[in-house]
Amino acid sequence: MAIVEADREGDAAWAKGFRDLDRILRGELTRLPALRDGEVPVAPGRLTWVVVGLCMAYGACMGTFSLLSPQGPGLMQVVASMVKVPLLFYLTLVVTLPSLYVLNALMGSRLSFGSVFRLLSASLGVNVAVLASMGPIVAFFSACTTSYPFMVLLNVAVFATAGFLALGFLLQTLQRLSIARTLTIATDLAADDEAPGAIHPLTDQYAGRRVRAIFRVWMVLFGLVGAQMGWVLRPFIGDPSRPFAWFRPRQSNFFEAVLHALSAVFS
């Protein structure tokens, strides 16, 4: 299988994990021949370390805002954000995975539970890679911004960008998985000549209605649970006018809060 070929003896697990992530981003692991077995050939175990590491890096960037605001919650908020960003993603995965799998099976997909898990792990990898790459921008704005609502909106925009790219990857990979099964070995070798990127759409004629339906259901479920999970786990950024707390009381919801931040910035 593709992962085995890329391994070098004696490399640390995180180095292998990074190489896996790089190959996911380049689209090498989601080309048709690699998907012939009906699943994305990633090792979720070692990818997890990289995902957690990148999440913590982004958490630190998010926490910079409270570190540098004079009356803010300070260093504890940085620690809290570094713990909470990985939690946000994995708790969302744990909460949604069973229902995602069941819906997917009901809609007639032939993906096994393991394949669904691997596929979602790979998508999480894409999400977190984009997120962490925008960390320096967030840290820069955190360092020189005193407006808390602005930081909330910037972070929401960054999470949304990362989420949309990851969903694009998920949709493309779902389609490729359903194509890969129908191809014979002779034709999928021909298909490999193009070597498209990870999000590059293949020909649209294959975009099955079932794949799109599964994708839409997943997207809504993921989006709602993820956004609300983020709300339950708040504060991530740390309102400078309030003391540090690991969690805030459960009130309101994510969408109401974003609208509130929007009106606060523009008032």
Added chain:
Amino acid sequence: MTTPTLLRRADALLRDLPEPEVPAAAAWRSRLAIVTTFGALYGATMGSYGERPLQATYSALKLPLMLAASFAISLPPFFVANTLFGLRDDFRRVVGALATTQAALTLILASLAPVTAFAYSACGLDHRRAVLLNGLMFAVASLGAQVVLRRSYRELIAARPAHRAMLRAWLAVYVFVGIQMGWVLRPFIGDPGLKTQFFREDSWTNAYVAVWNMVAGVLSGS
């Protein structure tokens, strides 16, 4: 790098002459040299308002710093996005094209420096007009740099059309970061009524929030 070489490189960059077999490292050195030298030249001119040598020195340091820092911060997401859209193989050329554009921007700015200096000395501009004048110079230089950007991106886009969308995304992120970077690194021109400083103590605020407050102030008529 000697001055004649630097000028020759700068000229080749503007006229898109095929550079005589320069190794990649040397090409990077010459771009960096152009950005720092010509950026500093315009920065110094910009800061010479009110004839304060200290402000001119600060601005000469800050202008290349602003360009380089915005570039460095915007690069990681651009790298990941290029990889995701299957453009990783071209990344070296892409960054080269973007760096060339930055170098061209500073060259155009430097060519406008005498105009700025003349306007400062001949027109007796007040501080606000001086800020506007410099804004105009930056706008002209950005438009001029587009010519170089288009030229160096033409082949890339012809080979893979996805480069066009990537370029737009880059410009959006770079401008978004660059505006805030310029805001944080104020003052570039320096109000002669205030003390000369490298940073303003109150400058660690947000450009977008400040602009919004200004617009809201105008709209509400206060």
